[in-house]
Amino acid sequence: MMRFQRFPTAPARLVLAWRAAALVAAALIIGVLLALSGRNVFELAELVLKSTIGSRFGLEDLALFMTPLILTGSAVTVTSRIGLWNIGAEGQFYLGAIGAAGVGLYMPGSPLLVLPAMAIVAMLCGVAWIAVPTLARAWAGVNEIITTLLLNFVAGLLTYWLATGPWRDRVTGALASTGRIHVAIPEMWGVVHWGFPVALLIACGLAAIMTWTSWGYEVRISGANPGAARYAGMPMRARIIAVMLLSGALAALAGMFEVAGTVHRLQGGMADNFGYLGIVVAVLARRSCLAVIPAALLMALILDAGIVLQTQQLAATVVLAITGLVLLLIAIGDELAHYRPVAPAIRPATSSSRPEKKVTA
Amino acid sequence: MAEHDIPAGITPPSVPPGTPPVLQLVGISKYFPGVIANEDVSLDVRSGEILALLGENGAGKSTLMNVVTGIYQADAGEMILDGYGVQFSSPQEAIRAGIGMVHQHFRLVPAFTVAENIHLGWSETPKNASSAILEARTKELSERFGFPVTPSARVEDLSAGEQQRVEILRVLARKARLLILDEPTAVLTPTEARDLFRALRAFRAEGNAVIIISHKLDEVMEISDRVTILRGGRKIGTWKTTECSPRMLAATMVGREIVRQNLLLRSENAAPRGTVAELSLENVSVRDDRGVNTLADVTLNVFGGEILGIAGVAGNGQRELTEVLTGLTAPTRGQVLLGGSPAKSGAAAFARQGVGHIPQDRLHSALAPSLGITDNMALREYGQPPVGGDGLYRASAALALAREIADVAEVTIPDFAMPVRNLSGGNQQRLVARREIRIADRVLVAAYPSRGLDIGAIATMHRYFADLRDQGVGIVVVSEDLEELLNLSDRIGVLCHGRLMAVLDAVDADIERIGLLMGGRTEAPGAGMAAGQGADLS
Ligand SMILES: Nc1ncnc2c1ncn2[C@@H]1O[C@H](COP(=O)(O)OP(=O)(O)OP(=O)(O)O)[C@@H](O)[C@H]1O
Ligand SMILES: [Mg+2]
Numbered sequence: 001m002m003r004f005q006r007f008p009t010a011p012a013r014l015v016l017a018w019r020a021a022a023l024v025a026a027a028l029i030i031g032v033l034l035a036l037s038g039r040n041v042f043e044l045a046e047l048v049l050k051s052t053i054g055s056r057f058g059l060e061d062l063a064l065f066m067t068p069l070i071l072t073g074s075a076v077t078v079t080s081r082i083g084l085w086n087i088g089a090e091g092q093f094y095l096g097a098i099g100a101a102g103v104g105l106y107m108p109g110s111p112l113l114v115l116p117a118m119a120i121v122a123m124l125c126g127v128a129w130i131a132v133p134t135l136a137r138a139w140a141g142v143n144e145i146i147t148t149l150l151l152n153f154v155a156g157l158l159t160y161w162l163a164t165g166p167w168r169d170r171v172t173g174a175l176a177s178t179g180r181i182h183v184a185i186p187e188m189w190g191v192v193h194w195g196f197p198v199a200l201l202i203a204c205g206l207a208a209i210m211t212w213t214s215w216g217y218e219v220r221i222s223g224a225n226p227g228a229a230r231y232a233g234m235p236m237r238a239r240i241i242a243v244m245l246l247s248g249a250l251a252a253l254a255g256m257f258e259v260a261g262t263v264h265r266l267q268g269g270m271a272d273n274f275g276y277l278g279i280v281v282a283v284l285a286r287r288s289c290l291a292v293i294p295a296a297l298l299m300a301l302i303l304d305a306g307i308v309l310q311t312q313q314l315a316a317t318v319v320l321a322i323t324g325l326v327l328l329l330i331a332i333g334d335e336l337a338h339y340r341p342v343a344p345a346i347r348p349a350t351s352s353s354r355p356e357k358k359v360t361a
Numbered sequence: 362m363a364e365h366d367i368p369a370g371i372t373p374p375s376v377p378p379g380t381p382p383v384l385q386l387v388g389i390s391k392y393f394p395g396v397i398a399n400e401d402v403s404l405d406v407r408s409g410e411i412l413a414l415l416g417e418n419g420a421g422k423s424t425l426m427n428v429v430t431g432i433y434q435a436d437a438g439e440m441i442l443d444g445y446g447v448q449f450s451s452p453q454e455a456i457r458a459g460i461g462m463v464h465q466h467f468r469l470v471p472a473f474t475v476a477e478n479i480h481l482g483w484s485e486t487p488k489n490a491s492s493a494i495l496e497a498r499t500k501e502l503s504e505r506f507g508f509p510v511t512p513s514a515r516v517e518d519l520s521a522g523e524q525q526r527v528e529i530l531r532v533l534a535r536k537a538r539l540l541i542l543d544e545p546t547a548v549l550t551p552t553e554a555r556d557l558f559r560a561l562r563a564f565r566a567e568g569n570a571v572i573i574i575s576h577k578l579d580e581v582m583e584i585s586d587r588v589t590i591l592r593g594g595r596k597i598g599t600w601k602t603t604e605c606s607p608r609m610l611a612a613t614m615v616g617r618e619i620v621r622q623n624l625l626l627r628s629e630n631a632a633p634r635g636t637v638a639e640l641s642l643e644n645v646s647v648r649d650d651r652g653v654n655t656l657a658d659v660t661l662n663v664f665g666g667e668i669l670g671i672a673g674v675a676g677n678g679q680r681e682l683t684e685v686l687t688g689l690t691a692p693t694r695g696q697v698l699l700g701g702s703p704a705k706s707g708a709a710a711f712a713r714q715g716v717g718h719i720p721q722d723r724l725h726s727a728l729a730p731s732l733g734i735t736d737n738m739a740l741r742e743y744g745q746p747p748v749g750g751d752g753l754y755r756a757s758a759a760l761a762l763a764r765e766i767a768d769v770a771e772v773t774i775p776d777f778a779m780p781v782r783n784l785s786g787g788n789q790q791r792l793v794a795r796r797e798i799r800i801a802d803r804v805l806v807a808a809y810p811s812r813g814l815d816i817g818a819i820a821t822m823h824r825y826f827a828d829l830r831d832q833g834v835g836i837v838v839v840s841e842d843l844e845e846l847l848n849l850s851d852r853i854g855v856l857c858h859g860r861l862m863a864v865l866d867a868v869d870a871d872i873e874r875i876g877l878l879m880g881g882r883t884e885a886p887g888a889g890m891a892a893g894q895g896a897d898l899s
């Protein structure tokens with residue numbers, strides 16, 4: 001009889017294999033359910049494939065989705081490396097968007113000056129937004145999960161207020177949105193703007209910092225065992241502060257890219273859950289800054305496929321259920337990756353002292 | 362407690378002939394990648410006996426017991442419980458069959474109370490019970506089995522001995538008939554150890570069985586009925602304890618005779634004892650969060666080229682003393698001088714100035730258990746070349762460093778990326794010790810350095826200390842084992858209630874005198890050493 005046993009670690013290879021299996025299983029389940037409800041599954045599948053990875057427009061859309069997801073995913077991942085969770089990427093995203101829009105709307109000048117100013121102000125706003133949870137965590141040990149989460153709602157409302165109030169579009173009178181910003185991140189490939197390669201570079205850069213610098217080493221030790229970090233005299237508080245502020249800046253940069261790259265204005269609700277999806281991306285990436293990239297790709301695929309399905313008269317709730325199913329199966333796959341077969345107990349031929357076995361339990 | 366205090370009923374009960382052993386292992390093998398942890402091990406333990414399991418660090422003792430309790434599955438061999446073959450795929454199955462284990466590293470939930478920990482994951486826990494009910498049940502259990510605990514206390518506030526009682530009670534409450542203890546006395550005070558042994562004898566008297574793993578041969582001689590020895594994962598043999606001597610056990614375990622050296626003898630070209638203190642405390646007090654002085658007005662000098670022993674019952678300020686000496690805690694009052702000038706604060710600054718630290722609880726404070734061996738070995742040197750420098754962390758240099766440390770520590774490691782918690786307890790300790798010795802140019806502070814080490818490794822470690830002393834490094838050894846201190850130290854300080862009762866020259870010290878000081882008795886009035894003055898004899 002083959003026996004399986006749970007191990008505390010899951011090798012990356014097994015995780016990948018199980019996740020692939022999870023995706024296949026999800027596709028099968030969804031296919032069967034859709035077929036049962038009388039849809040032509042193959043047509044739908046073809047359509048989804050064509051409008052995601054099978055066509056130029058699909059690929060462009062994917063890249064556009066991936067850009068903010070990579071940044072918010074990185075934001076959550078860097079905090080997870082020191083054992084913390086920034087649940088507030090959504091709020092910091094909004095603050096980044098606000099900062100960027102403020103500069104973009106009111107600062108005259110050439111894009112060469114305005115764009116960097118937008119990015120810097122955006123990141124400063126994100127840093128300011130996470131500053132209170134950071135200080136509360138570093139000095140008073142206040143759980144950052146709750147503080148960062150609560151600030152998301154404030155940030156969302158602040159964005160609505162600005163977009164419908166003081167900064168509202170007085171030219172076209174559009175609802176819940178500011179006027180168009182006069183500068184934009186240049187496009188490099190269709191509608192894909194330069195924010196996409198920059199986001200990729202940032203993810204790679206973060207991975208390099210975490211692996212190859214003594215700062216990254218200190219973050220790694222502090223996250224794995226704060227007791228050991230204290231013992232080695234590492235400046236833990238400084239590291240916590242730095243990592244959390246960095247996280248806020250990354251999420252805010254995602255907001256700036258959205259404002260300056262795709263939306264070109266500040267809009268209520270524009271974060272579109274990218275902050276929360278960043279948490280999902282981080283969970284999929286399992287603390288690896290580099291793995292954020294494929295995780296963001298997977299998330300973007302799911303989002304994109306969902307939109308395609310919605311155009312085919314599938315209710316938004318069905319799409320949400322499908323997303324949930326995929327993530328659930330992946331989580332199960334991750335858990336299964338902890339199990340490995342162990343050889344069954346074999347009776348050694350050499351033993352002679354063995355008594356008669358009466359019953360096998 | 363002396364032997365004659367034991368009531369008559371506490372000797373092993375006689376078992377009718379023909380009764381199968383409680384547990385029998387036949388040809389058990391367990392392999393890890395690159396390591397033979399156990400191979401073809403057969404042993405049995407009978408009802409009404411205490412079996413000691415001995416072996417060097419990494420001999421496979423913990424692994425074998427983890428196989429018995431279903432944490433690991435054997436790659437070959439079988440287990441026979443009361444004459445019936447069994448297989449466990451989880452510790453829960455093992456405990457249902459009456460086999461309970463208390464691990465080398467405790468597995469309680471620190472934030473939970475004693476009562477909650479006892480009832481956690483237990484089928485007999487009443488549903489939706491209030492904490493009052495759980496505490497009452499715990500109290501009743503504690504009285505029934507003779508392990509006094511405070512049901513409402515939080516586990517994180519308990520001493521090691523108390524935590525261990527909770528672990529044992531947890532197992533006994535689930536009706537264990539075979540109790541497995543992995544190095545139970547390593548973290549206990551001698552009094553706590555005696556209490557434990559008394560309870561174990563009572564447990565045995567009821568026809569139950571115990572397997573105990575220990576590196577302390579005197580204890581093995583005292584408590585066990587039979588001894589089984591492992592070496593390199595294989596069984597060497599089983600003996601009746603009455604036919605053994607500590608010396609014979611040690612030689613069988615290690616495979617060679619262990620020669621006791623006179624460590625107080627200095628080598629010919631040894632550096633002379635320093636005249637200026639390398640590290641000194643001046644009227645140092647430490648107050649904890651509750652406002653209690655855990656260290657009170659301690660004045661102490663550590664000179665180069667000497668070994669200073671610190672004696673005392675655990676919990677009398679040892680932790681605070683080592684933390685102050687290594688820069689982990691800043692004193693509330695008083696001053697710490699390093700090389701004659703006020704020390705820069707912070708553990709990292711102390712380490713940079715040549716103060717090494719082997720802490721009390723290695724796995725939780727000196728290592729990051731989930732990270733690889735390489736990362737763990739770089740902990741002290743990641744800031745300077747070759748591993749560090751220019752803000753970089755050079756993984757290949759860190760690996761080379763880890764290899765070097767593992768080599769001198771004589772630990773074979775199949776894979777340096779493997780989490781350090783996969784190493785045996787003793788091997789973790791060896792690596793930490795070597796890592797700290799490397800950086801200790803000035804002073805090495807070692808808290809209970811021989812905990813968890815086998816006899817041979819203790820001898821080697823003591824030899825390292827002596828060599829380090831001969832190179833002119835000052836060494837502070839905190840220990841409860843007075844014999845260890847007397848064998849090593851040039852001077853011995855005694856702690857009691859956070860006060861340094863006295864610092865004796867080893868030649869004037871004997872166990873009795875130290876014992877009195879440990880108990881808080883001051884020196885005879887005429888001697889002119891009032892308690893707490895921290896009088897320094899040098
Ligand atoms: N999970 C694991 N993965 C890989 N190797 C392991 C694992 N657990 C134990 N080992 C290896 O198996 C060997 C035996 O370890 P074990 O912990 O049983 O030793 P031990 O006899 O209890 O030693 P000690 O007295 O030091 O506690 C060691 O070489 C150890 O590194
Ligand atoms: Mg062990």
